[in-house]
Amino acid sequence: MKRLSDLTTGLVGQPMLEILNIANALAATGRTIYRFEVGDSDFDAYxxxxxxxxxxxxxxxxxxxxxxxxxxxxxxxxxxxxxxxxxxxxxxxxxxxxxxxxxxxxxxxxxxxxxxxxxxxxxxxxxxxxxxxxxxxxxxxxxxxxxxxxxxxxxxxxxxxxxxxxxxxxxxxxxxxxxxxxxxxxxxxxxxxxxxxxxxxxxxxxxxxxxxxxxxxxxxxxxxxxxxxxxxxxxxxxxxxxxxxxxxxxxxxxxxxxxxxxxxxxxxxxxxxxxxxxATERRLMDERRSYYRSLRDLMVNLLNDIPGVTCAMPAGAIYAFPDISGTGMNSKDFARFVLERAGVALTPGAFFGKRGEGHVRLCYLRNEETIAAACEGMKKALGGNKRAVKFA
Amino acid sequence: MKRLSDLTTGLVGQPMLEILNIANALAATGRTIYRFEVGDSDFDAYxxxxxxxxxxxxxxxxxxxxxxxxxxxxxxxxxxxxxxxxxxxxxxxxxxxxxxxxxxxxxxxxxxxxxxxxxxxxxxxxxxxxxxxxxxxxxxxxxxxxxxxxxxxxxxxxxxxxxxxxxxxxxxxxxxxxxxxxxxxxxxxxxxxxxxxxxxxxxxxxxxxxxxxxxxxxxxxxxxxxxxxxxxxxxxxxxxxxxxxxxxxxxxxxxxxxxxxxxxxxxxxxxxxxxxxxATERRLMDERRSYYRSLRDLMVNLLNDIPGVTCAMPAGAIYAFPDISGTGMNSKDFARFVLERAGVALTPGAFFGKRGEGHVRLCYLRNEETIAAACEGMKKALGGNKRAVKFA
The missing domain is CATH 3.40.640.10 (Type I PLP-dependent aspartate aminotransferase-like (Major domain))
Known part of the structure; x- marks a missing residue:
């Protein structure tokens, strides 16, 4: 008799599907969605x-x-x-x-x-x-x-x-x-x-x-x-x-x-x-890394301007991982909140383990305008609610 | 304590390694090796x-x-x-x-x-x-x-x-x-x-x-x-x-x-x-298939000229699968024999199951000259030994 094997019950794949589905549905209505959820660069290969x-x-x-x-x-x-x-x-x-x-x-x-x-x-x-x-x-x-x-x-x-x-x-x-x-x-x-x-x-x-x-x-x-x-x-x-x-x-x-x-x-x-x-010239790699560093600095500084959000400066990788617990929301509620209110797609920290809760992840390899607009939108959405925003 | 997992004992990978190693060693000496062991076309993508x-x-x-x-x-x-x-x-x-x-x-x-x-x-x-x-x-x-x-x-x-x-x-x-x-x-x-x-x-x-x-x-x-x-x-x-x-x-x-x-x-x-x-035009697909058919016909006909070898005409795929039992050799011995004596690399039928024994597999998507030279070489190598060649 046919049946799926036992291991298929353990296949979880991408936990991002719910967020992605909302993001895609909003984008389909013509709304601008700022996407920071994928760990990828907006910049091309050399x-x-x-x-x-x-x-x-x-x-x-x-x-x-x-x-x-x-x-x-x-x-x-x-x-x-x-x-x-x-x-x-x-x-x-x-x-x-x-x-x-x-x-x-x-x-x-x-x-x-x-x-x-x-x-x-x-x-x-x-x-x-x-x-x-x-x-x-x-x-x-x-x-x-x-x-x-x-x-x-x-x-x-x-x-x-x-x-x-x-x-x-x-x-x-x-x-x-x-x-x-x-x-x-x-x-x-x-x-x-x-x-x-x-x-x-x-x-x-x-x-x-x-x-x-x-x-x-x-x-x-x-x-x-x-x-x-x-x-x-x-x-x-x-x-x-x-x-x-x-x-x-x-x-x-x-x-x-x-x-x-x-x-x-x-x-x-x-x-x-x-x-x-x-064989990429070190100079090219250094240039790109410097640019990435400036994007990191921009994003972290702007995140720290958002009520209830504090972000340490990460020394490496391509992500900001701000603490959002000051908003009173958990990471999934925060992700849905900023997606629906500010059109910002990001990843709940809970997807990265228990210790990730209270944080969200944003890949900052985007252009400055995107980073600035998204952070401005989040600031506005959270502005009147410096503490204990409850996701409706 | 570290150890390899149980499943690693069941990893067999390519059974062709022994033949490939001999073929590569012979090729490194400058000898021409006619390669029919890989199930691939010598012809480029469209x-x-x-x-x-x-x-x-x-x-x-x-x-x-x-x-x-x-x-x-x-x-x-x-x-x-x-x-x-x-x-x-x-x-x-x-x-x-x-x-x-x-x-x-x-x-x-x-x-x-x-x-x-x-x-x-x-x-x-x-x-x-x-x-x-x-x-x-x-x-x-x-x-x-x-x-x-x-x-x-x-x-x-x-x-x-x-x-x-x-x-x-x-x-x-x-x-x-x-x-x-x-x-x-x-x-x-x-x-x-x-x-x-x-x-x-x-x-x-x-x-x-x-x-x-x-x-x-x-x-x-x-x-x-x-x-x-x-x-x-x-x-x-x-x-x-x-x-x-x-x-x-x-x-x-x-x-x-x-x-x-x-x-x-x-x-x-x-x-x-x-x-x-x-989206490839059907005409291009038909042309290539016609050419492949002519290569199949050439290879099967030439294989049937080799003492101890009989080959049915396959209706599809890209392989000839001749019966070599008339040579008195099993398929692995035959493969080593024609590799060393005629520089022809092919795949023993035993690699395809018990019912494959007594046969060898040759991918015929090679040019006519290669097919002709390889079959000529095998014919010579087997010529004086119409029956019961024993691999030394």
Missing amino acids: PHVIEATKQALDQGNTKYVASNGIEPLRQAIREYTAGKLGFTPELNQIVTMPANSIIDFVIRCTANPGDEIITLDPYFPTYEAVASYTGIRQVTVPLREGFRLDAGDLEARITPKTRLIIINTPGNPTGAVMSEAEIRDVAAVAAKHDIYLLSDEIYAENIYEGRHFSPSFADQCRERTIILSGFSKGHSMSGWRLGYAIGPAELIAKMGLMFNTVYTCLPPFIQHAGIAAL | PHVIEATKQALDQGNTKYVASNGIEPLRQAIREYTAGKLGFTPELNQIVTMPANSIIDFVIRCTANPGDEIITLDPYFPTYEAVASYTGIRQVTVPLREGFRLDAGDLEARITPKTRLIIINTPGNPTGAVMSEAEIRDVAAVAAKHDIYLLSDEIYAENIYEGRHFSPSFADQCRERTIILSGFSKGHSMSGWRLGYAIGPAELIAKMGLMFNTVYTCLPPFIQHAGIAAL
Whole structure:
């Protein structure tokens, strides 16, 4: 007899659907909707990346290639990693696939149903979504004041069933950049208890103050550390769906076999775009980062002008994560309120874990006019209600 | 404690690695290797498809889009399906993803570990690879003389644990096109026992004699039939990694949630390529098919000239699947023999199931010179050994 399998009951997908549906319905009436809910840039990929993609298409890079990724791209990743993190991974430590898939593949290749993985809270929702459908238990470590991690909080949650710790620096949604001391503590805990450590570094090129530090310092990804990286955020290439993992060779081999089984390979012309992206002049990257920083500053300053809203300055990533508890609303009510009253679409903090409640997330990679108009609208909508606005 | 998960022991990936390694080692010595092992065309995608991909890149179709696929592509699939199969699926019956992923997603969304799926034998290896790593049991139905299916053989293998039947017409590796009567029998068995039916129709545009008939006639994919289709074979677009499933809305919704969880979405510029591909003039498709037919005829005729080899004329797909049992070798020994003695890379039939043994698979979408030279080489290598060549 046919029936859907057990795992389908755990498939949650995007929690944003309700907000998206209201936003789309309002937009369909002709109303201007300011969209800050998607973690993507309004700015295009670099022209040389688009040209490289087109050139690869013209040159016939349009057939099946190796599942782990074409060698020129993996060589380019080796060199980029040497420059960025100070070690050169072996070719067999690298596999290319969409960065989001790396989360699914690492979790499924290291944990059985019933095993546990530890994430920080707030966390990127895909960690939860994968745990949910695989029957693997997500254990969360609430971050402390300023979204800092206390290593004791982490270690207290390790059990004999813990297989994987996931960190994310700079963090989505908080924008917090983990300090070298925090990273060293996490690496020490992972080593002491012999647990895999997935370091989600997708925002490593999006740091405005401080510097990126990776737990790969401890083992060069040979023992337990897996780096997740990709091109969506640092190189404005979300639509290319290109990322890569660097990790212990035996785990990377399994992930490659899984990618082969499920996906065959990534489009080769997309991999050529990755080679071009890694060769982007530092000057261009710095220019774009400076511009992003100015957008961050603008958004955070304007958010702090809104009654009931306070926003710390995030050191990295592409999000403002203001505290909206002063409005008296919870994060979902606030999201619906500003969408209906000010046409501003943003993400309730509750989607990022219990510790995300009381906050909302806005991706500020929009133009200045959009940011200014949206913040002005929210200020007006909340203006007469400095405290305890109740969503009707 | 860290350890790889149980499912990693079931990851088998490509069984071709040994042959590929020998082929690559020989090629590295400067020797000409004639490659027939990959199920891909030597011919490029249509120029208008490449242009559409480049235009979509130039027009900024490079950001996140809906996980189920952009609506213009799904609308184009509706129209194409109406023309090809005589029914118009609803939008919520369609999800786009790489065709190979559809196999993984359909199996995982319909069967639990310990459940059973039924495939024909010979079969496309991904069916086995997915069953292997998920702990779902693959039950095979050996095809009879001429690779025909007897419905009684199928029904005899149904148990209370059977969740899914997978058919593949035209078939890989056999090239057999299932008759309308065979398809009606399969659909009746699936309906009688209330089982999902995955119809892998990736080669539906690669038929040279007879016509394509789909089990979707019975339910318009509303009840149990899932069509797997894509652009790799019919439109020579293997490197785009674009396919689609049409099925019952509740199953398609789950597959979309799973795609959202694991991959987020497909690149939008690749989806625009799909729209262009579906608009390909019938004349161009017919021209290419005629050319493919001539390559098939050439290869089959030349194979039949080789001592110990007999090859039936396949009605569809892109493979010759000769019987090599007359050489006295099994299929793996034959594959190594012709690779080392004649520089011909092909796929042992044993990789496609027990019923594939005694055969080898060659993809004939190569130019005439390559086909002629390879067959000449195999003929010479086998010439002095009309019977019982033993691989040293």
